[in-house]
Amino acid sequence: MIFVTVGSQLPFDRMIQAVDEVAPLLQGKEVIAQVFGMKYQPKNIKTLDYIAPKDFRSYVESAELIISHAGTGTILSVAQLQKPMIVFPRLGKLKETRNNHQIDTCVRLEQITRLQVAYDKAQLEEKIKLFLKGQLPVMEKVPAHASAQMLNSIRDFIQPQRQDIIAVPQL
């Protein structure tokens, strides 16, 4: 099964349409898409309007490929499970989100991880062909928590080390 998700906040018909049009390439594999406020009528894929967070994980777990908008929530959950994933960033100028932050994040993440990004339908088609050949790179496994540097910094800020505040009594 191929799982497609647009996140829980805004519609993203351009991505759903791209997946729907590319779907015949997928050799009969079932495609299930979680959509939001969709006006487009898909022909080749099955859609669901809402998935509870606890069910979301089981869809991701049972999928062989995840195609998603470039939301950090999905990228992090999928990377933790080490699943093949293609992200399709929303464009600010098409009002798919309020600005180009998804594109910016993808460009930056591509530099530091193996995140697979399709910036348009042609690239989505290419990446899907790679996946069918078993050649789509999988993003690095991310740990379950934030980096130690970040956790330590927050911990220190919340509770500064005791010795800093113990005053030496003056005799």
Add this chain to the structure above:
Amino acid sequence: MKILAVASGGGHITELLRLQPAFEDQELIYMSTHESFASSCKGFPFYTVPDFSRWNAFKIPMVAWKMYRLFKKIKPDVVVTTGAAPGVLALFIGRLLGSKTIWVESLCHAEKVSVSGKMCELFADRVYTQWAHLATPKIVYAGNIMI
């Protein structure tokens, strides 16, 4: 110490949950904008407040009042948030009531600090960015929530 961790749905709460080890020895309480995230925060007290964004800002007084009453009850020592708009309000109310306040800018603001982040810079005790190139004397970079 009582830590109140606040985030909207989706990526915001996913990022917030990844900070959990930083609060290990503290009393941790979560607050989000939808009941369905309670399952992600299992084992901790969980409160919901209505969601709003800058596009339906008329909801702010109502959400602020609900938050204020919850904050009076919870009495957090620290308020920490990964956004979005309700997180800004939570920090503001936290600050008014004397809590230490921490804004963690979301990973998805990779090219510039968000409007919310800039607002929090004005009153929060600590603002983090997750990208080294966005750090300033007032905005701290200390790694990210991903790797």
